[in-house]
Each structure stands twice: as structure tokens, then as C-alpha cells.
Amino acid sequence: MFESNIFFQDFSGILTVVPYTLGLALLILILGILIGGILTLIDQYKIPFLFQVAAVCLSFLRGTPLLVQLYLAYYGMPKLILFFAGLLNFKFDPNQFDPVITVIVSYSICFSAFQSEIIRGAFMSVSYGQIEAAHSLGFSSVQTLRRIVIPQAIIEALPNFLNSYLTIIKSLSLAFMVSVVDILAKAKLESALNFRYLESFAAAAAVYWLLCAMLTVVFRRYEQNIRKKA
Amino acid sequence: MLALKNIHKSFNDHEILKGIDLKINKGDVVTIIGPSGTGKTTLLRCVNYLEKPDEGEIAFSDFQLNYQSVKRKDILRLRRRTAMVFQQYNLFKNKTAIENVMEAQIVVQKKSKKAAYEKSLEELNRVGLADKLDAYPSQLSGGQQQRVSIARALAMEPEIILFDEPTSALDPELVGEVLNVIDQIARSGVTILLVTHEMSFAQNISTKIVFMDQGKIVEEGPPSQIFNHSREKRTKEFLSHFNSNYTKITTAK
Ligand SMILES: Nc1ncnc2c1ncn2[C@@H]1O[C@H](COP(=O)(O)OP(=O)(O)OP(=O)(O)O)[C@@H](O)[C@H]1O
Numbered sequence: 001m002f003e004s005n006i007f008f009q010d011f012s013g014i015l016t017v018v019p020y021t022l023g024l025a026l027l028i029l030i031l032g033i034l035i036g037g038i039l040t041l042i043d044q045y046k047i048p049f050l051f052q053v054a055a056v057c058l059s060f061l062r063g064t065p066l067l068v069q070l071y072l073a074y075y076g077m078p079k080l081i082l083f084f085a086g087l088l089n090f091k092f093d094p095n096q097f098d099p100v101i102t103v104i105v106s107y108s109i110c111f112s113a114f115q116s117e118i119i120r121g122a123f124m125s126v127s128y129g130q131i132e133a134a135h136s137l138g139f140s141s142v143q144t145l146r147r148i149v150i151p152q153a154i155i156e157a158l159p160n161f162l163n164s165y166l167t168i169i170k171s172l173s174l175a176f177m178v179s180v181v182d183i184l185a186k187a188k189l190e191s192a193l194n195f196r197y198l199e200s201f202a203a204a205a206a207v208y209w210l211l212c213a214m215l216t217v218v219f220r221r222y223e224q225n226i227r228k229k230a
Numbered sequence: 231m232l233a234l235k236n237i238h239k240s241f242n243d244h245e246i247l248k249g250i251d252l253k254i255n256k257g258d259v260v261t262i263i264g265p266s267g268t269g270k271t272t273l274l275r276c277v278n279y280l281e282k283p284d285e286g287e288i289a290f291s292d293f294q295l296n297y298q299s300v301k302r303k304d305i306l307r308l309r310r311r312t313a314m315v316f317q318q319y320n321l322f323k324n325k326t327a328i329e330n331v332m333e334a335q336i337v338v339q340k341k342s343k344k345a346a347y348e349k350s351l352e353e354l355n356r357v358g359l360a361d362k363l364d365a366y367p368s369q370l371s372g373g374q375q376q377r378v379s380i381a382r383a384l385a386m387e388p389e390i391i392l393f394d395e396p397t398s399a400l401d402p403e404l405v406g407e408v409l410n411v412i413d414q415i416a417r418s419g420v421t422i423l424l425v426t427h428e429m430s431f432a433q434n435i436s437t438k439i440v441f442m443d444q445g446k447i448v449e450e451g452p453p454s455q456i457f458n459h460s461r462e463k464r465t466k467e468f469l470s471h472f473n474s475n476y477t478k479i480t481t482a483k
């Protein structure tokens with residue numbers, strides 16, 4: 001049967017890795033936004049060569065499962081780094097390579113595709129008329145971007161970024177596959193000791209649910225606040 | 231004070247402006263009328279350099295510019311002397327009414343916040359919106375938004391204000407309040423170049439009417455001439471589609 005004391009024991013055990021998971025997801029979100037921003041720029045300005053490369057990458061990222069990308073990175077990245085280390089003549093030991101770096105890199109790149117989409121949408125949401133109005137008043141392009149376009153684009157993008165944050169938190173459950181300990185991984189470790197799988201996975205589900213529900217409430221409140229201005 | 235010389239503009243090999251010459255004196259209210267698609271908007275946009283003419287010149291009393299060899303500095307100079315009021319108002323959505331009016335004073339004219347605020351207050355007062363300083367555009371009616379955008383243009387103290395059909399996006403009951411504001415600033419001596427389909431309004435406030443058709447100025451002269459004693463058949467034909475019914479509303483709110 002369902003042992004509630006084991007459930008709560010697992011629950012509090014899992015809670016200890018929550019800050020780590022939140023931090024990891026935040027780092028991935030920020031890196032994803034940076035890479036996504038660069039992708040958007042390449043796409044908007046149709047920078048030759050890079051533009052085609054980015055299009056192929058985006059198509060790959062959208063067309064393959066995250067788990068497959070993760071495995072690819074896990075087995076491929078150390079080899080790739082080893083290769084470049086050889087070229088540049090510095091020492092690199094693949095056995096010392098922390099898999100969390102694999103997770104950070106592959107997740108950031110994977111989610112950058114979504115962030116790029118969000119950023120593009122946010123910029124498109126600023127009506128061209130406002131940009132013309134700024135120009136007609138004597139704003140330079142940079143001033144228009146800084147004072148008019150970017151502030152509005154951020155307000156537009158933030159709720160979507162926050163949604164991505166939740167998605168990343170949940171997707172990190174796959175990171176167990178490459179031995180990074182997040183919420184789900186912690187649950188598996190807990191159950192490995194006593195074989196109470198149901199309790200520990202129930203505890204993991206509870207933690208995810210609580211976390212996402214709480215963050216959603218906070219984000220909503222925040223969104224309503226900034227929406228008043230738009 | 232301002233002269234346009236031989237302005238040409240094409241879009242995709244299709245010539246829209248076929249050599250426009252126009253003189254505007256200080257304090258003039260010049261209204262361009264003409265059929266849809268004739269190039270009225272394009273002409274106004276050329277004056278403000280939102281559109282780059284293929285050929286032509288613009289001359290102010292102390293500053294002249296040939297459109298074929300424009301430098302960035304010239305564009306800024308031109309834009310500082312001209313202000314545009316758009317059909318769709320184009321207010322900055324993330325800024326309140328007063329911030330909309332202050333913004334360019336701070337960014338372009340490098341005024342202090344305080345000076346910009348005081349100037350903006352004065353101009354918003356002038357357009358009758360002293361009680362809406364902190365409203366965002368989404369909280370204002372179309373007529374109020376257009377009046378904010380007029381205040382935004384006035385605050386830059388341009389030598390000329392360009393109005394492109396400032397009332398044609400408005401619900402009929404809001405047209406009056408905006409026309410009244412334009413009427414009032416015209417009387418205060420601001421130089422205006424206006425495009426409108428409000429014929430009786432044009433007849434009322436203009437010092438000069440310009441009738442444009444197919445990228446050319448067909449006829450220009452004082453309102454009485456154009457509306458009552460036009461010499462051109464095309465002008466008469468165009469005007470016969472309109473009947474005059476603008477009556478000044480004295481209580482704009
Ligand atoms: N950016 C553009 N690219 C291509 N064609 C354009 C562009 N802007 C305007 N045109 C064309 O130029 C012509 C003149 O347009 P314009 O807007 O100046 O006319 P208008 O006299 O202001 O008409 P309306 O009374 O309907 O506002 C139109 O045929 C229009 O389709």
C-alpha cells in the first residue's frame with residue numbers, strides 16, 4: 001500500500017535539490033535567451049552564410065527529441081572538446097568532464113530555438129507606426145530601439161520567457177539520463193534505497209506540481225502588473 | 231520659408247510624384263486635397279524624410295537640402311524642423327500622455343526632465359488634455375490620442391507641422407474635437423501642411439489650397455478660388471463629390 005510517511009520523507013529529500021534545479025533552469029533560460037537573441041539577429045538581418053547555418057540548426061532542433069539531443073551531446077561533446085584541445089594543445093581529460101555542462105549546453109541550445117521565436121514575436125508586436133513616429137521626431141535608429149522598441153518587446157516577451165522557465169524545469173527530469181541530479185533523479189535515488197517507487201515518484205510529482213503552481217501564480221501577478229502599461 | 235522643388239518619387243518603377251513644386255510661407259496653412267492614391271501621403275512623408283525622394287530639393291530660409299546627396303546630419307536637421315501627425319496617431323504605447331510628449335524633447339533635444347515636463351504640460355493644456363497626463367494611450371479615445379500626438383509635435387517647436395488625414399481614423403463624433411484643436415493652433419500662427427478630406431474644414435482654415443491629381447499639382451490658390459472659381463475642370467469634378475457641412479464646434483472637451 002501507499003506509505004504516507006515514506007512519501008513525506010521522500011518529499012523532503014527531494015526538496016533539497018529544488019534550489020539546484022531552479023538555478024540550473026535559470027542559467028539555461030538566460031543562455032537560451034542570449035543564443036536565441038543572436039539567432040533572431042542573424043535571421044532578421046539575413047547575415048549571409050550564418051543565416052543558412054542557423055536555419056539548418058533550427059530545423060534540427062525542432063525536428064529531434066530533446067532526449068536524443070541530450071545523448072548526442074553527452075557522447076559527442078567530450079570527443080569534440082578533446083579534438084579541439086588537441087588542436088590548441090592543452091590538456092583535457094574526458095573522464096573528468098562534468099555531465100552537468102553537457103546538460104547546460106544542450107538545453108541552452110535546444111531552448112534557444114523557442115526563445116528566438118519569442119523574441120521575434122515580441123519585436124514584431126511593436127507597431128511600425130511607433131518606429132516611424134520616433135524617426136519623424138528625430139530619433140536615431142539606436143535611440144528608437146533603446147527607448148521605444150526594446151522596452152515594449154521585453155514586456156511582450158517576459159510572460160513567454162517565464163513559461164519557458166517552467167518548461168525547462170520539467171524537461172530537466174531527463175537530465176537523470178546523463179547522471180545529473182535534479183528533482184526526478186533525486187526521487188529515483190530515494191527509491192533505490194527502499195524500493196518504494198510509487199511513494200517517491202508521487203513525491204516528485206507533488207514537488208513539480210507545487211513548484212509550477214506557485215511560480216505560475218507569481219508570474220500571473222507580475223504579468224498583470226506590467227500589462228497595465230501596454 | 232519652405233520651398234519644395236521638383237520632388238520625384240517612384241515605387242517599383244511606378245512614378246508616384248512627378249515633379250512637385252510648392253512654396254509655403256511662415257504662418258501659412260496649406261491644405262492638399264485630391265483623389266485617393268494621388269501621392270498626398272507620399273509627399274508629406276518625403277518632407278519628413280520617412281520616404282526618400284528620388285530627386286528634388288527642399289529649402290528652408292537658412293538651410294537647403296538636395297535629396298540626391300543627403301547626409302545623416304541633414305536628415306536629423308530636416309526632421310527637427312518638421313513634425314508629423316499621423317493618421318493612426320502612432321503614440322508610444324508604453325508611455326503615458328505626458329511621457330509621449332516629453333520623450334523626444336529629452337532624447338532628441340537633450341532637455342532636462344523638468345524642462346521637458348513643463349513644456350509638455352503647456353502643450354497638453356493647449357490641446358485640452360491637462361486632465362489626462364498620466365493616461366496610457368490604451369486608456370484614451372482616438373480623438374484624445376490624436377490630440378496627444380499633436381501636442382507631441384507642437385512640443386518640438388518645429389517650423390512646420392505636417393498633418394496626414396488626422397481625423398480619418400476617428401469615429402465621426404470625435405472628429406470635431408481634433409479639428410478644433412488644429413483650427414486653434416493654425417490661428418496661433420503655426421505653419422501647417424495638411425492633407426484632409428474634410429473639405430469645409432479645409433476651406434475654413436486654409437490660406438492656400440493645393441489640388442493634386444496623379445502625382446502632380448493641378449491647381450493651387452486661396453480657398454475662395456479653388457472652391458468657388460476653379461479654373462481647372464479636374465478640380466471642379468473632384469470637388470463636386472463633396473458637400474460642405476463642417477460647422478465649428480466650440481466646446482471641445
Ligand atoms: N511603400 C510603398 N510601396 C509601394 N507603393 C506605395 C508605397 N507607398 C505608397 N505607394 C503607392 O503610391 C500611391 C500613392 O499613395 P499615397 O498614400 O501617397 O496616396 P494618397 O494621395 O495619400 O491617398 P489617400 O487619399 O488614399 O491617402 C498609391 O498607389 C500607393 O499604392
Ligand SMILES: [Mg+2]
Pocket residue numbers: 270271272394395
Ligand atoms: Mg494618404
